[in-house]
Amino acid sequence: MAWLINSMEMHIHRTYLFLCTAKAIWDDVIENFSDLKIAFQVFEIKNKLKDSRQGNLDITQYYNVLQTLWLELDMHYEADWGDLEGNVKFKRHLEKERLYDFLAGLNKELDEEQGSEKMIGIAKDDDRLYYFENDEHVDKQATIAQNISSTSNKDVMM
Structure with missing residues (x-):
């Protein structure tokens, strides 16, 4: 038990001097410090997400x-x-x-x-499934309209 107490920093180990067993010390340390570790990990992940x-x-x-x-x-x-x-x-x-x-x-x-080519398409929502879809129908209409327009311009020029 002494090695456990001696391995702690001075300001921390004073709190554990009066506990009777090594298990009691470990249980108390886990209770006091495990949440801090988890909170720090969550904080780090959220910072990475925010900066992504x-x-x-x-x-x-x-x-x-x-x-x-x-x-x-x-x-x-x-x-x-x-x-x-x-x-x-x-x-x-x-x-x-x-x-x-x-x-x-x-x-x-x-x-x-x-x-x-860098366009990713139109955002779609299908019962909580989010995806991007190229709207080929609109692309085809635009191409047809361009072809019709260019053909009629040629006819006028002749």
Whole structure:
């Protein structure tokens, strides 16, 4: 027991001097300091999430970085929901918040370069499934309209 007390910093070990067993010391240390470690880990993950940006990554790589951090963060949540409805509402809210975080971290040039290959498509929502879809129908209509316009311009010029 003495080695345990002596291994602690002076200002900390005074608190444990009067405990009778090594188990009592360990139990008290775990109770007092384990939450701090978890809180620090959650703080670090949330900072990484807040600072995450797409940068030079493609969209899939960027999403995978966020997904890894979200999974790591989920391991620290100890939510004990009394009813299923509250749990479902919380998960939907969390999914939307994560979608907003993902979109906020995308490169701004994707918004500005409409019509280029860098466009990721139109955001769709299908029963909590969020995805991006290229709207081929709109692209085809635009191409047909361009072809019709250029053909009629040629006819007028002749």
